[in-house]
Amino acid sequence: MRKAITGHKAVAEAMRQIEPDVVAVYPITPQSEIAEYYADYVHNGIVHTELVPVESEHSALSACVGAAAAGGRVMTATSSQGLALMVEVLYIAAGLRLPVVMALANRSLSAPINIHGDHSDAYLARDSGAVQIFAESAQEAYDYTLMAQRIAEDMRVRLPVIVNLDGFTLTHTVQPVDLLDDEPVKKFVGKFQPVSPLLDVDHPVTWGAFAMPDYYFELKRAQQAGMEAVPAVFLEVQREFSQVSGRRYQGFFEAYKLVDAEYALVVLGSTAGTAKVAVDELRAQGMKVGLLKPWLWRPFPAQAVAEAVAHVKAVAVLDRAFSFGTLGALFEDVAAALYPLERRPILANYIYGLGGRDITVPDLIKVFEELPRLTQNEWALRYIGLRE
Amino acid sequence: MPSIKVLAEREERGVRFTGGHTLCAGCAEPMVVRTVLHAIPDPVVVASPTGCLEVATSRFPGTAWNVPWIHVAFENAAAVISGVEAAYKALKKRGLIDKRVRFVVCAGDGGTYDIGLQALSGALERGHDFLYVCLNNEAYMNTGVQRSSATPKCAAATTAPVGDVILGKPQERKDLTEIVVAHGIPYVAQAAVSHLIDLANKVERAMKYEGPKFINVLTTCPLGWRTPRDSAIQQAKLAVETRYWPLYEVIEGRYKINYKPKERVPVEEWLKTQGRFRHLFRDEQGKELMAQIQAEVDRRWEALLAKEQCFGGNG
Numbered sequence: 001m002r003k004a005i006t007g008h009k010a011v012a013e014a015m016r017q018i019e020p021d022v023v024a025v026y027p028i029t030p031q032s033e034i035a036e037y038y039a040d041y042v043h044n045g046i047v048h049t050e051l052v053p054v055e056s057e058h059s060a061l062s063a064c065v066g067a068a069a070a071g072g073r074v075m076t077a078t079s080s081q082g083l084a085l086m087v088e089v090l091y092i093a094a095g096l097r098l099p100v101v102m103a104l105a106n107r108s109l110s111a112p113i114n115i116h117g118d119h120s121d122a123y124l125a126r127d128s129g130a131v132q133i134f135a136e137s138a139q140e141a142y143d144y145t146l147m148a149q150r151i152a153e154d155m156r157v158r159l160p161v162i163v164n165l166d167g168f169t170l171t172h173t174v175q176p177v178d179l180l181d182d183e184p185v186k187k188f189v190g191k192f193q194p195v196s197p198l199l200d201v202d203h204p205v206t207w208g209a210f211a212m213p214d215y216y217f218e219l220k221r222a223q224q225a226g227m228e229a230v231p232a233v234f235l236e237v238q239r240e241f242s243q244v245s246g247r248r249y250q251g252f253f254e255a256y257k258l259v260d261a262e263y264a265l266v267v268l269g270s271t272a273g274t275a276k277v278a279v280d281e282l283r284a285q286g287m288k289v290g291l292l293k294p295w296l297w298r299p300f301p302a303q304a305v306a307e308a309v310a311h312v313k314a315v316a317v318l319d320r321a322f323s324f325g326t327l328g329a330l331f332e333d334v335a336a337a338l339y340p341l342e343r344r345p346i347l348a349n350y351i352y353g354l355g356g357r358d359i360t361v362p363d364l365i366k367v368f369e370e371l372p373r374l375t376q377n378e379w380a381l382r383y384i385g386l387r388e
Numbered sequence: 389m390p391s392i393k394v395l396a397e398r399e400e401r402g403v404r405f406t407g408g409h410t411l412c413a414g415c416a417e418p419m420v421v422r423t424v425l426h427a428i429p430d431p432v433v434v435a436s437p438t439g440c441l442e443v444a445t446s447r448f449p450g451t452a453w454n455v456p457w458i459h460v461a462f463e464n465a466a467a468v469i470s471g472v473e474a475a476y477k478a479l480k481k482r483g484l485i486d487k488r489v490r491f492v493v494c495a496g497d498g499g500t501y502d503i504g505l506q507a508l509s510g511a512l513e514r515g516h517d518f519l520y521v522c523l524n525n526e527a528y529m530n531t532g533v534q535r536s537s538a539t540p541k542c543a544a545a546t547t548a549p550v551g552d553v554i555l556g557k558p559q560e561r562k563d564l565t566e567i568v569v570a571h572g573i574p575y576v577a578q579a580a581v582s583h584l585i586d587l588a589n590k591v592e593r594a595m596k597y598e599g600p601k602f603i604n605v606l607t608t609c610p611l612g613w614r615t616p617r618d619s620a621i622q623q624a625k626l627a628v629e630t631r632y633w634p635l636y637e638v639i640e641g642r643y644k645i646n647y648k649p650k651e652r653v654p655v656e657e658w659l660k661t662q663g664r665f666r667h668l669f670r671d672e673q674g675k676e677l678m679a680q681i682q683a684e685v686d687r688r689w690e691a692l693l694a695k696e697q698c699f700g701g702n703g
Binding site: 049070071 | 431433435442446447449453454455457459467469470471474475476477478479481485487489506510511513514
């Protein structure tokens, strides 16, 4: 059924259809509407979920961890400072191999305080052990929220999964979204399979044990194995979801007019939509340009990215957050991916859109037009839309 | 009411907290944990924050817990148990679990009075059905006797040392029990490791109520209090006798002091047995500080008596 809804409503609808046992959530702009929609579902008896209206994001994720360890399916959502407060527990959720699915309405981190979109919150959780997926549209946010549940709960993975959607740009704008019927979603998501749940009181287990140097390393290595299992699971889940939905999801990223491109952009999230318009306009003028939009950012599909852009003359990697003191996080991912190639494209790193600064088609056309002028790798950060 | 015999029989039938942990010799925590867990006949799930109890009982691949137990972080035990309890309700609604399961937090004073206070307050306000037991040993003992907001005035702690200018902790301890009472939950009590049957009775009474229950248990730490290893019970008993740590309950808002010492034993009798207060016994300044401590003990005791008078009885 096609509906004109916001990104938030799309995510909330996915959550309603998944109907987790426990949702623990705390309000923060721009995420709050997800919490509000879900509270509506609970208070109107539309879902049977236990809503835990916690007193902080730290407690939101802590309650999710407790509920997941108890044997329930859990979800939450947050933004920005809320994720910053959660991060301690996010590492623990990953370390305990708990499949918590979380919508992250991307918003800049303080200071200065700002409520608008950038990716500094997602980057903060980069090394947390959570799988991270980026959505370009409300449709993708809906679809990947459903797929995230399957990825998180796969026995080979069992990790938290964050579905990123750009604050305001996606969360608050109304877009056409094709929603699936409840039944096929419930069938696709399936029953939750708890592992050693606390509530199996006849088989007591100790969760969150203390591991000294004699065991810590092996336990973290086992966690890395869960992360390494993600790519294969991601593709399997995409395949199955494509069959259920009739929408085609194939691969770790969307490669837009990239096959014969001479110049390419790599960008996460909603800006990819703007970039597609720029690509089309330049293609109409005869410039061979393309776009790579990662859906899966953690784990980073390095080999596939390298293969997809190996033939390109120059690549601009756009980061919507600083990684202060070094180049952008996405740029470093792409640069590391390309390193083993014998002939590497020239690389440049652009920082854009911080604190919700608008990014336009002419901005991205300008980036594409700068690429042919590069004769070697650009090691200094470049900026889009910045007054200097 | 559970007698020692009943508790021992229950433990014999199915030990819930085993030996082999690495808590210090003379530590009062295992006595409190065993008493609490065996005072509840139903299956239990326990959450603990980071602290002595957690570190000493859950070293991988071993565990001292023969009941389901979870540790997540330092400040969130009340939030974690909220999630466990919410999942229980959800699974029960869906018919996936039929047993009656009870939920207990065993936490230290650092994880309760200080870093965990927000999560505790939130869980109390939301009304989750659980028992929160604070094993109050009056400082961050696990990390090396740093001061907490439960540490008594003048006690020496590694972050409130006895210096030339400042003698131990300058501030009074927080009255957390009363802060919890202010949440209006059905059951709040103070207990001490010296009065284990009183503690077991309190747990049993508490578990009759649906919603949040809280018991603040004075739990001697011979290492941090600088007392002999065999003194845990005697220490807690003196704290009760000197009215430093009154045993009382607040059931649905009604105050009841469980034990009123017949004689007024000066708090000095309790202070003088502990190395952490040794500096109070060397000069006039110490005497003056001791008088301040006594005055605060008296003030709190009088306030408690007044509350019992105003809000006592069985309703």
